[in-house]
Amino acid sequence: MAQRLKPFSLFNTRLLLAILISLAIILAAFGYITTKVGQKATLVGLTQQGRALNRVLIASAANTIESDRQMTDIAVDRLLAEATTLFPNGGRRYRNDNDFLETLSAQLGLARAAIWSKDKRTQIALGLEQRALSDELDSLQNIFVEKTKLDQPFDIIYEIYIAQNKRFLFGVMPLDDKRFLFMVYPWEIGQYSNYRLSLSYLLNQLSREAGIEYILLQNLDGIVFASKQISQMTRIQDDPFLNSALSVDSALTRIVAFQDREVVEIVQKFDSGGEFKGLFRIGLSMYGYRELTANFKKQVWLMVAFLLIVTFAAFAMVGSYQNLKIARESLNRAQAISQSLHDSIAGVVISVDEHLKITTANSLARKYFGLPEGTPSGWDYNRYFADDIFKAKMVLNERRPLTFETTIYYQGLPIQLLVSANPIFDDKAKLSGVMIVAQDISARVESEKQSAHSRRLTELGSLAAGLAHDIRNPLNAIGMVIQRLRGEIKVESGQTEFNEFIDTLDSEQKKLNLLVEKILQVARSVNPHAELLEIKPLLEKIIELYKYEATARKIEIVSDIEPGKALLIKDSFQGMISNLIKNAIEAINQDGRIEIKSTFDNKAKRLVISIKDTGPGLSDDQKKNLFRPFYTTKPGGTGLGLATAHKAVVDHGGEIKVESKVGGPTTFIVTIPLKG
Template identity: 30%
Template sequence: MANSSWRKILANLRIGHLLLIVFLLAALIFLFATYSIRRNRAALLEVMSHQGESLIKALVLAAENIVASRALIDETVADELTDLALNLDSWYNSGSLTNAKLAQVARRSGYLRIDLLNQSGNVLLTSEPLPDLSIYLGQDKKLLAGIQEVLIGQADSAFLQLSPSSRLPDGGTLMIRKGKFKPVYLLILISARYLQEVERQTGIGYLVQKMGQEPGIEFVAMQAPEGIVFASKNVEELYKIETDPFLQEALAKKQTKSRIARFQGRKLLEVVRPFQSTQYPEGIFRIGLSLDSYNQTVKSFIRQTILVSVAIFLVGLLLVGLVIVNQNIRSLKEALQKTESLNLSILESMDSAVLAADAAGKITTFNQLAEKLFSLSRQSVIGENYSKVFPKDEWLISQILEKKSKIKDFEVRFKTLSGEEKILLVNSSGIFNQPGQLQGALAVIHDITELKRLEEESKRSERLSALGNLAAGVAHEVRNPLNAISIAAQRLKCEFKPTSSEEDYQNFLSNILSEIKRLDQIVNQFLSLARSQKLNLELTDSTAYLTEILSLVKVEAEAKGIRVQSRLSHSATLKIDRPEMKKALLNIILNGMEAMESGGTLTVETRPRTEAGVLEIFISDTGKGIPAEDITKIFQPYFSTKEKGSGLGLAIAHRIVIDHKGKLEVKSEVGKGTSFVIGLPIAVSN
C-alpha cells in the first residue's frame, strides 16, 4: 500500500511539478541570457568608450606638442638655410661653385632660386637661366631695404618675407648672408609652399588626416564655434557646436564625453574633448569610432549565449529528473546526518567520557571529555585499534568483544599522563543490532575522584564531630584530676623539703609538672582538632604573610642544614584568620623539615589558578617521602610515621584549611620527597 502511494506521488511530480519546474527553468535561463547580453553590450561599449577617451587624449596631447614645436620648426629651417649658405660660401672660395651647381642644389633642396652678388649688387652666379634680379626689387625699382643693409655692411644676414606678386604668386622667404671669405653675398629664396608643406607634414592637420586613415576610425575633426578647422578627408559636414547641446556641454565643462551618434547614415561611437591653444581658436576634437567590431562581438556573444542557454536547459531537464529520482536517497541521508549530529551533540554534552569501538576493535567514538581525561586528541585515536591505544584494557572493551558480554559498573584507579591519579566509575557493554549480532562495545566513564574526596571529607567531618563530643567530656574529666595533681605537686615543691636527697626530690617534682603541662597541651590540641573555632578573618597579602612565617623557621632550618627557598612572585590578597592559618602552615613546614633528617631543601611557592579564583601554596621537601599506603591516612588524628609524633599536626592543619573553605592535598614519592598543596580562595588578585 505504501509503495503504491509513493508511486502516485512520483507520478504526480512528473506530470504536474516537473512541468512547473521545467517552465521556471526556461524562464530563468531566458532572463539570464537577456541580462547577460545586455550586460555584455554595456561592458563592451564601456571598453570602447575608454579606448576612445584614451585615443582622443593622445590626439589632444599630440596637438599640444605640435603647437609647442612650431617655433622649433621655424628655427630648424633657419639653421638649415644658414648651413647651406656657409657651404656655398666655402665652395665659391675654393672656385668649385658654378651656375649649374647652384641650380642643382636649389632643385634638390626644393628652393626657388639661389643667387651670388657682389657688393655692388651685381650677379656673380645664379641658379636661374638668366641673371634677373627684378624679383628682389621693391616698388621703387631698387633692391629691397633688407638686402641693401647687408650689402652696405649694416648687417651680416637678414630674413625677409616677400609678398605675393606676379613673379612670386605665393610669396616666399628670402635669406641674405655675407660671405665669410670674400665680399660676396648669398641670396636663397624659399617658396611659401615649401614652408606650408613642412607645416602640413608636421602640423595638426596632417595628424588629423593620418589618424582618420586608421582602421576602426570613421572620422577625426577639430572644430571651433566658427566652423571646422581640420578634418579627415571623408568629412563633408558636421553639426555645429552652437546647435549641439552635447558639444556645448563638453566645451563648457572642459570634459571628455562620448555618445552614440550617426555619421553619414551609420551609427558610431563619438568621443569629444576640448582643445585650446594660442595659434588656433578654442574648440573641440571629435573622433568617430566604428561599431563594426562591437556589433560582430555582440552577435557572436548572443550566439554563444543561446547555445549555452539551450545546453543549460537540457542539462537542467536531466538534473530535474535526477533530483526526483534521488530525492528519497537525499532525504534519508539528511535524516541520518541529523541523527548523527544529534548523537554527537548528546555525546559532547555528556559529563562523562564516552569510548566506543566496532566489532573489529577500531575506535569509532571518542568525545571531548575522553580527550580531556586521557590527554589524547580525537583525530589521533579514531580509526586506531583499541588494544593499541589502551593495551591494558582498563575499560574491558577487548573482553566484551571477545566474550560478547556486558559488564556493569566497576571502579578503576587511573593515572593520567600528567601523573594525576583519578578514580573512575566505568559502565561497559556490548552494542548489538536487532538480530542480536555484536556490532561493537561502548564504555561510559565517570570521573568520581572529586566525589570520592567529598565522601572522604564527609566521613572525616563526621568522625571529627563525634570526636568533638567525646573531646568535651574527656577534657573535663582529664583536666580536673590534672589540675588537682598540678596543685599538689606545686605545694609539695613549695611547702615540703625532704631531709635527704633534696635534688632528686626537686627533679622528680619538675618532671611531674612538665608531664602535667604536656598532657594539658595534648588536651588542647585534641580540642583544637575536634572543635572548629570561630574564625577572625582579615585581608592579608599572601607574599608578606608567607615571608613572615618562613622567617620563623629560618634559624631552625639552618641549624638542621636545610636550605629554605621561596618563589612568591605570584601574590594575592587572602581573607584568613592569621593565627589559625599560621598554625596550619607551621605544622606542614615543620613536618617537612622533620622528614629531612640529613638536610635538604624546603621550597614554598605560590601559583594562582585564576579560572578557579584560588591561590595554590606549594610546600615541598626533599625528604624520604610517604609510602602510597599511608597517603590516605596522614590527615587522620593520631596517625604518624614518626616515633615521637602525636599524629595531630597534619590533622589540625587539614581542619583549619577546610574551615577556610580551602583544599589540602598531598603528593609524595618515596625517596624523592613530599609536596603539600594548599588551595585558598582569593579575595583580591594582585
C-alpha cells in the first residue's frame, strides 16, 4: 500500500514545487510591479505638491510686486509734493541756493542734493551721506546722469539703486525754467521697510516647511530672491531645461542634484508684467520619498516570503493594504501643504490706523459706503462712519477684537453684516490700527427668519387643531340635542316660534361646525411638492451661509459631499440642515471644528448626512428629550430648532439620530430614502 503511494506522493511534491515556483514568480512579479507603481504614485504626489506650491508662490509674488509698485508710486508722489512745497517759488525765502539745499535736505532727510543746469552740470551740491558711501553714490550718480534725459517735460525722473545693501532713490525734478533739483533719498518703502512684507521673507518662511529644500526666484541676470539654503545655482543661460521653462506657461519638473543629494525641482515661468521676467524654482526633498519607497520595498518582499508560506490570497490583501496606506499618506501630505495656504477674505474690508485714518478699502466698501476711488490718502474714518458702525474706536480703546452683527442700508434696502474688527499690532506689539471685515449674512438671516416663521405656523396649526377637536365634540352633542328637540318636543302653543328657535340653533351649530372644519383643514399637514435636486450645490450653499460666522468664532467647517441627486422638499430640507449647523455652532461657541459629510448608500437606497461637532456633548437625559418641542438647555432658546429639523426629516420619510457623550463630540445622522 505504501509502495503504491510513492509515485502519487512524488507527483504531489512536484506539483506543489511547481505551484510554489509559479507562485513565487507571480508574487515576485507582483511585488516588483507594486513597488514601481508605489514609487511612481509617491513621486507624482510629491510633484503635485510642488506644482501647487509653485502656483501659490507665483500669485503671492505678483501681489507683492504689485503692492510694492503701488506703494512706490504713492511715496514718490508724496516726496514730490513735499519737495515742491519747499521750492523758492512756492513762497519760501532763502538766503541763497545753499540755504535752500540745506533746508530741503533737513526737511526730507536727503543723503545728498544738488542744483543742475539744463546741460546737467552741477551748479551747487550738498552731500550729507556717510563717508563710506560717497564713492559708491558717486558711481551710481554718474550712471543716473548718463541715463537721464532732460529735454522733455516731466514732474520727476527717478531710479532706485543699491549701495552697501541700502536702497537709495536718485531723482531729478524741475526747479525753475532753467534749473533742476537733483536729490538722493534713502529708500525704505514697501517691502524694503518691513521685512515681513517682502518676497524674501515669504520664500524663507515657506522653505522652512518639512520637505522643502530650497525656493528661489531667478532671472537672466542671476538670483533675485532665494531661501537661506542657497549660495549659488545654475544660470538660466547655461541650462537648456531652464531655457525651455521660460518659453512655456506650465510648470516643468525634473530630478537634479543639490548639495550632494537629489531633489525634485519644479520650475515655472514668472512674469510680473514688464518689471520682472524669470523663473520660480522649488526643490522638494527626496529623502522622505526614498525612505518611504525603501521601506515599501522591504515590506513587499518580506510579505512575498510570508505569503509563500501562507496563501496567495493573504498576499493580495496585504499588498492592497500597503497600496492603500501609501495613497493615504500621499493624500494626507498633500492636504497638510494645502491647509498651510490661506484663502483671501471676501466681503467688506476696511482698515484704519491708530489716528482713525482709512488705509485700506476694497471695492465692496467703496460701493456700500460711498468711499472715493483711488488709494486712501488721509481719509477720515469719522467723516464716512460718523456713527462708528464698525466700532473701530472701541477696538482701539480696549485693544481687543470684537465680533457683532449690524445693519446697513444700500439703495434703500437693508443689508445684515457680520462684522469682525481686530486690532493690528506691529512687530513691537504697538497698536497700529484696526482691520475690519464685514460679511453679508442677509441671506442667512432671512433663511433663519423663514425657518422661525415656519415653526410658529406649525405650533399655531398644532394648537388650532387641538382646540378645534376639543370644540367639535361639544358641538356634535349640541347637534344631537337639536335633532331630538326638533323631532320629539311638541309645544301646546307657539309651535311656529319654537320651530324658528330650533332652526336658528341648528343654523348656528352648523356654522360653528363649518368653522371647525376650516380650522382643521389649515392644521392638517399638506404634502409639499418634492423636487429632484443636486445635493452637493444645495449643501454647499447652506454651509456658505454659516462659514463666516464660524470663522469669526474660530470654528473650522470641513465638508465632504458626494455628488448626486435626491427627491427633496427644498425649503424643508434647507431649514433642517440650517438648524443642525446653527445648533453645532452654538454648541461649540468658540474654537472648534464641524465636519459635514454626505454619502449615497445605493445598496440601502438612502442618502446619509452626518454633522459632527466638537462641542461639550450631551447627557443621556438631554439626548432623550432632544427633539421634544420647547425643550432647550440654552439661555434664551426656544427648543424648536431640533424639533423642526426632526419634523422636516419625518416629512421626507427619513429618520434622525444623535451620537454623543458628555465631553463630546456630538454627531447628528440624517437618513433620507431615495425614491423613484
